[in-house]
Amino acid sequence: MKQNKSSSTFINYWSQYAKRCITGPISLLKGLSVTLGYFFNPKSVVTEQYPENKKTLKMHDRYRGRLELIEDKEGENLCTACKLCEKACPNASINILTTKNIAGKMVLGRYLYHLASCTQCALCVEACPFGAIQMNPEFEFSHQNKDVFEMVLNQKEGRF
Ligand code: SF4
Ligand code: SF4
Numbered sequence: 001m002k003q004n005k006s007s008s009t010f011i012n013y014w015s016q017y018a019k020r021c022i023t024g025p026i027s028l029l030k031g032l033s034v035t036l037g038y039f040f041n042p043k044s045v046v047t048e049q050y051p052e053n054k055k056t057l058k059m060h061d062r063y064r065g066r067l068e069l070i071e072d073k074e075g076e077n078l079c080t081a082c083k084l085c086e087k088a089c090p091n092a093s094i095n096i097l098t099t100k101n102i103a104g105k106m107v108l109g110r111y112l113y114h115l116a117s118c119t120q121c122a123l124c125v126e127a128c129p130f131g132a133i134q135m136n137p138e139f140e141f142s143h144q145n146k147d148v149f150e151m152v153l154n155q156k157e158g159r160f
Contacts, residue, residue: 064120064135067094067113069153077154078132081108088127093118108154115141116149 038045048057059065069077086094092114099109125133133153143149 059137059139063137063139064122065138066115066120066136066141066151067118067124067133067153068136069111070132070134077108077111078130079108079111079154080130080132081106082129084127084129085124085133088123090121090123091117091119094124110155111153113151113153114149115151116146 050057069079071077081096081098083096083098086096094114095110095112096108097110097112098106101107120135122135125135141149
Protein backbone atom coordinates (compact mmCIF):
# COMPACT_ATOMS: atom_id res chain seq x y z
CA MET A 1 0.00 0.00 0.00
CA LYS A 2 2.82 2.33 1.00
CA GLN A 3 4.72 1.41 -2.17
CA ASN A 4 1.65 2.21 -4.31
CA LYS A 5 1.39 5.67 -2.81
CA SER A 6 5.06 6.51 -3.38
CA SER A 7 4.91 5.27 -6.98
CA SER A 8 1.83 7.45 -7.71
CA THR A 9 3.66 10.48 -6.21
CA PHE A 10 6.62 9.68 -8.44
CA ILE A 11 4.41 9.47 -11.55
CA ASN A 12 2.64 12.68 -10.58
CA TYR A 13 5.94 14.53 -10.21
CA TRP A 14 7.26 13.44 -13.60
CA SER A 15 3.98 14.14 -15.38
CA GLN A 16 4.01 17.70 -13.93
CA TYR A 17 7.64 18.04 -14.97
CA ALA A 18 6.89 16.88 -18.52
CA LYS A 19 3.94 19.29 -18.70
CA ARG A 20 6.15 22.22 -17.68
CA CYS A 21 8.75 21.20 -20.25
CA ILE A 22 6.11 21.72 -22.94
CA THR A 23 4.23 24.78 -21.60
CA GLY A 24 7.47 26.64 -20.65
CA PRO A 25 8.87 26.98 -24.21
CA ILE A 26 5.37 27.75 -25.55
CA SER A 27 5.00 30.68 -23.15
CA LEU A 28 8.54 31.83 -24.02
CA LEU A 29 7.69 31.78 -27.72
CA LYS A 30 4.50 33.75 -27.07
CA GLY A 31 6.48 36.48 -25.30
CA LEU A 32 9.11 36.53 -28.04
CA SER A 33 6.43 36.84 -30.73
CA VAL A 34 5.19 40.08 -29.07
CA THR A 35 8.76 41.44 -28.90
CA LEU A 36 9.48 40.49 -32.51
CA GLY A 37 6.13 41.97 -33.58
CA TYR A 38 7.16 45.38 -32.17
CA PHE A 39 10.67 44.98 -33.60
CA PHE A 40 9.41 44.53 -37.15
CA ASN A 41 6.49 46.97 -36.78
CA PRO A 42 7.78 49.82 -34.59
CA LYS A 43 4.77 52.02 -35.42
CA SER A 44 2.57 49.78 -33.28
CA VAL A 45 4.57 50.61 -30.13
CA VAL A 46 2.34 52.56 -27.74
CA THR A 47 5.03 53.60 -25.23
CA GLU A 48 5.44 57.40 -25.20
CA GLN A 49 9.06 58.50 -25.64
CA TYR A 50 8.83 61.34 -23.12
CA PRO A 51 10.47 63.89 -22.96
CA GLU A 52 11.79 63.45 -26.51
CA ASN A 53 8.25 63.72 -27.90
CA LYS A 54 7.36 66.66 -25.67
CA LYS A 55 6.40 68.97 -28.56
CA THR A 56 4.08 66.49 -30.26
CA LEU A 57 2.68 64.74 -27.20
CA LYS A 58 -1.10 65.02 -27.12
CA MET A 59 -3.00 64.20 -23.95
CA HIS A 60 -6.21 62.23 -24.07
CA ASP A 61 -9.43 64.20 -24.56
CA ARG A 62 -10.69 63.40 -21.06
CA TYR A 63 -7.41 64.31 -19.37
CA ARG A 64 -7.72 67.09 -16.78
CA GLY A 65 -4.71 69.34 -16.45
CA ARG A 66 -5.30 72.67 -14.78
CA LEU A 67 -8.18 75.10 -14.72
CA GLU A 68 -8.31 77.91 -17.28
CA LEU A 69 -10.78 80.58 -18.34
CA ILE A 70 -12.44 80.27 -21.73
CA GLU A 71 -12.33 83.33 -23.95
CA ASP A 72 -14.69 84.51 -26.69
CA LYS A 73 -13.57 85.62 -30.16
CA GLU A 74 -12.63 89.07 -28.84
CA GLY A 75 -10.35 87.54 -26.23
CA GLU A 76 -12.74 88.39 -23.37
CA ASN A 77 -13.36 85.69 -20.80
CA LEU A 78 -16.93 84.50 -20.26
CA CYS A 79 -16.83 84.68 -16.48
CA THR A 80 -19.57 86.76 -14.84
CA ALA A 81 -18.07 86.44 -11.34
CA CYS A 82 -21.15 84.61 -10.07
CA LYS A 83 -18.91 82.54 -7.73
CA LEU A 84 -20.73 79.26 -8.31
CA CYS A 85 -17.44 77.53 -9.14
CA GLU A 86 -15.93 78.83 -5.90
CA LYS A 87 -18.85 77.37 -3.94
CA ALA A 88 -18.66 74.05 -5.81
CA CYS A 89 -14.97 73.53 -5.11
CA PRO A 90 -14.64 71.05 -2.22
CA ASN A 91 -11.21 72.25 -1.11
CA ALA A 92 -11.27 76.01 -1.61
CA SER A 93 -8.94 76.01 -4.60
CA ILE A 94 -10.78 78.94 -6.17
CA ASN A 95 -11.26 82.49 -4.92
CA ILE A 96 -13.24 84.94 -7.01
CA LEU A 97 -12.50 88.57 -6.23
CA THR A 98 -15.04 90.94 -7.69
CA THR A 99 -14.88 94.58 -8.64
CA LYS A 100 -17.19 97.11 -10.31
CA ASN A 101 -16.87 98.40 -13.85
CA ILE A 102 -17.49 101.97 -14.97
CA ALA A 103 -21.22 101.29 -15.23
CA GLY A 104 -21.25 100.11 -11.61
CA LYS A 105 -21.84 96.49 -12.57
CA MET A 106 -20.12 93.77 -10.59
CA VAL A 107 -17.47 92.06 -12.73
CA LEU A 108 -14.55 89.72 -12.26
CA GLY A 109 -11.59 91.33 -10.53
CA ARG A 110 -9.25 88.40 -9.99
CA TYR A 111 -9.81 84.75 -10.57
CA LEU A 112 -7.46 83.12 -8.07
CA TYR A 113 -6.68 79.47 -8.61
CA HIS A 114 -4.59 77.37 -6.22
CA LEU A 115 -3.24 74.59 -8.40
CA ALA A 116 -1.36 72.87 -5.57
CA SER A 117 -4.58 72.02 -3.73
CA CYS A 118 -6.69 71.32 -6.84
CA THR A 119 -7.61 67.66 -7.23
CA GLN A 120 -8.75 68.04 -10.86
CA CYS A 121 -12.24 66.86 -9.91
CA ALA A 122 -13.79 69.38 -12.37
CA LEU A 123 -16.78 70.05 -10.10
CA CYS A 124 -16.18 73.74 -10.72
CA VAL A 125 -16.42 73.23 -14.48
CA GLU A 126 -19.72 71.39 -14.07
CA ALA A 127 -21.05 74.10 -11.75
CA CYS A 128 -20.35 77.01 -14.10
CA PRO A 129 -23.59 77.96 -15.86
CA PHE A 130 -21.78 80.06 -18.47
CA GLY A 131 -19.24 77.52 -19.70
CA ALA A 132 -16.53 79.96 -18.68
CA ILE A 133 -13.92 77.51 -17.40
CA GLN A 134 -12.36 74.25 -18.49
CA MET A 135 -9.58 71.86 -17.54
CA ASN A 136 -6.76 72.30 -20.05
CA PRO A 137 -4.34 69.55 -21.20
CA GLU A 138 -1.21 70.83 -19.44
CA PHE A 139 0.69 68.12 -17.59
CA GLU A 140 4.08 69.44 -16.47
CA PHE A 141 3.44 70.89 -13.03
CA SER A 142 6.56 70.06 -11.07
CA HIS A 143 8.37 73.14 -9.79
CA GLN A 144 10.72 74.05 -6.96
CA ASN A 145 8.90 77.28 -6.18
CA LYS A 146 5.40 76.64 -4.82
CA ASP A 147 4.38 80.24 -5.50
CA VAL A 148 3.97 79.42 -9.19
CA PHE A 149 0.98 77.28 -8.27
CA GLU A 150 -0.88 80.35 -7.06
CA MET A 151 -2.39 81.62 -10.30
CA VAL A 152 -4.47 84.56 -11.42
CA LEU A 153 -6.34 83.07 -14.35
CA ASN A 154 -7.52 86.38 -15.82
CA GLN A 155 -4.16 88.05 -15.34
CA LYS A 156 -3.38 88.60 -19.00
CA GLU A 157 -6.52 90.70 -19.45
CA GLY A 158 -5.06 93.22 -17.01
CA ARG A 159 -8.06 93.33 -14.68
CA PHE A 160 -6.04 93.23 -11.51
S1 SF4 B 1 -11.10 70.91 -10.27
FE1 SF4 B 1 -12.09 70.42 -8.30
S2 SF4 B 1 -10.52 70.87 -6.77
FE2 SF4 B 1 -9.87 71.85 -8.66
S3 SF4 B 1 -10.63 73.91 -8.53
FE3 SF4 B 1 -12.20 72.74 -9.61
S4 SF4 B 1 -13.61 72.04 -8.03
FE4 SF4 B 1 -11.75 72.72 -7.01
S1 SF4 C 1 -16.16 80.67 -13.84
FE1 SF4 C 1 -18.37 80.35 -14.14
S2 SF4 C 1 -19.14 79.72 -12.14
FE2 SF4 C 1 -17.11 80.61 -11.81
S3 SF4 C 1 -17.52 82.73 -11.30
FE3 SF4 C 1 -17.14 82.65 -13.51
S4 SF4 C 1 -19.14 82.42 -14.42
FE4 SF4 C 1 -19.40 81.94 -12.26
